[in-house]
Amino acid sequence: MLANFHFFTFASPPRFYALAGRLIPWLWAATIALAGAGLYIGFFRAPTDATQGDAYRIIFIHVPAAWMSMVLYMVMAFWAAIGWAFNARLASMVARAVAPTGAIFTFVALWSGALWGKPTWGTWWVWDARLTSELILLFLYLGYMALVNAIDDTRRADQAGALLAVIGSVNVPIIYFSVKWWNTLHQGATISATAAPKMVATMLRAMLLMTLACWAYAFAVVFTRTRAIIVERERDVKWLNEGLS
Amino acid sequence: MTAPVFSTVLGRDLRLAARRRVDALLPIAFFAVAVSLFPLGVGPEPNTLRQIAPGVLWVCALLAAMLSVTQLYASDQSDGSLEQMMLAGRSALPVAIAKALSHWLLTGLPLLIIAPLFGVMFDLSGRSIAALCASLLLGTPILSLLGNLGAALTLGVRNGGVLLILLIVPLCIPALIFGSGAVSAVESGSSARGHFSLLGALFIATGLLAPIATAAALRIATE
Numbered sequence: 001m002l003a004n005f006h007f008f009t010f011a012s013p014p015r016f017y018a019l020a021g022r023l024i025p026w027l028w029a030a031t032i033a034l035a036g037a038g039l040y041i042g043f044f045r046a047p048t049d050a051t052q053g054d055a056y057r058i059i060f061i062h063v064p065a066a067w068m069s070m071v072l073y074m075v076m077a078f079w080a081a082i083g084w085a086f087n088a089r090l091a092s093m094v095a096r097a098v099a100p101t102g103a104i105f106t107f108v109a110l111w112s113g114a115l116w117g118k119p120t121w122g123t124w125w126v127w128d129a130r131l132t133s134e135l136i137l138l139f140l141y142l143g144y145m146a147l148v149n150a151i152d153d154t155r156r157a158d159q160a161g162a163l164l165a166v167i168g169s170v171n172v173p174i175i176y177f178s179v180k181w182w183n184t185l186h187q188g189a190t191i192s193a194t195a196a197p198k199m200v201a202t203m204l205r206a207m208l209l210m211t212l213a214c215w216a217y218a219f220a221v222v223f224t225r226t227r228a229i230i231v232e233r234e235r236d237v238k239w240l241n242e243g244l245s
Numbered sequence: 246m247t248a249p250v251f252s253t254v255l256g257r258d259l260r261l262a263a264r265r266r267v268d269a270l271l272p273i274a275f276f277a278v279a280v281s282l283f284p285l286g287v288g289p290e291p292n293t294l295r296q297i298a299p300g301v302l303w304v305c306a307l308l309a310a311m312l313s314v315t316q317l318y319a320s321d322q323s324d325g326s327l328e329q330m331m332l333a334g335r336s337a338l339p340v341a342i343a344k345a346l347s348h349w350l351l352t353g354l355p356l357l358i359i360a361p362l363f364g365v366m367f368d369l370s371g372r373s374i375a376a377l378c379a380s381l382l383l384g385t386p387i388l389s390l391l392g393n394l395g396a397a398l399t400l401g402v403r404n405g406g407v408l409l410i411l412l413i414v415p416l417c418i419p420a421l422i423f424g425s426g427a428v429s430a431v432e433s434g435s436s437a438r439g440h441f442s443l444l445g446a447l448f449i450a451t452g453l454l455a456p457i458a459t460a461a462a463l464r465i466a467t468e
Contacts, residue, residue, distance in 0.1 A: 136415045
């Protein structure tokens, strides 16, 4: 097995299909175990925050979701670019499979942020730099998904999507800093989300476990979706029909 | 090889626009109608109008650019001339630059001319109107360049127009922020130099990168 192992071994859809199929149950198991432990520590072990009360506990979902939303955009842009530059079919499929998961995490980050903002800031939404750029990130995900779905020719859709994802990833920092500047000019430091009190070790542990759970979940879902895309695109190929029948 | 493609495409677009004058005026009409809606929706209070004027004028300029840019390649693609343009040169770059420039000349420049009129109608001061024109002068080319990219990406796609807005508007946000920010800064009596510098930087960066991306998108779309 190891003698035949190359860097590109799993770039072949049949091999990836088999490997992902074997990994998915384990990834789900890891997701459940890590999320269970993380939520238990976060909700029952971590102390109540002195200023925010129990409302702060939403960060155990909010912060990992926000991290994932940003990382997954880069992952998506990376695989889309690889797929475009080297004509690697699987990379393009992975890029497409990442997009909905990234969009969901972005949405969860915004939604949980609103739920946290209501008791803490007294409002569901403020046009804060981070909230606004997260919202724009959601639009970038939606734009990517809308574009690849609107083009029927798979190859063209993958390439156009890759170009858009690369442009988006160049623009994300520009958008972030311009929104930040716009925000400080307009409303001053009325609300400061950055001045968080120092975190207790148990809180940090819970957050770390939840982050790992999010990673495991992202891998599980992206692998499942990639397998579905492989089945869809390679439906006329021999290995797939032999394997499935 | 490069220069003839560029000048031919640019000259052809301008000549086509001159023959279909009403089509060329539509973006300006859209801008005028959209801007006029805001006082009706918000109320005629001059102080409020003065406060929202920079944002309103900029947002309407952005939407006018996005709506007009969808037609940039559509007719050329349907009659096959886009394919001939792509075959004429080794690179799609001159076509992309010529299209962006023709779009700016046909929508950005007229907007720039008509914008002071609406500045007066929103009761902006003379200095603010000058800042508005300067910010539009730097900003509308960015909109044309990015819109051009969106038009190339959504070439021949279902619902291309709506899709283009979803794709390109997020990318235009920095230009909107610094463009309307410059006018607001002058209106509130502070210096707008920072805004203009950043808008200029955005213009240079977009001018360098967007045509390359547009050329790539054209290649993908016509392959």
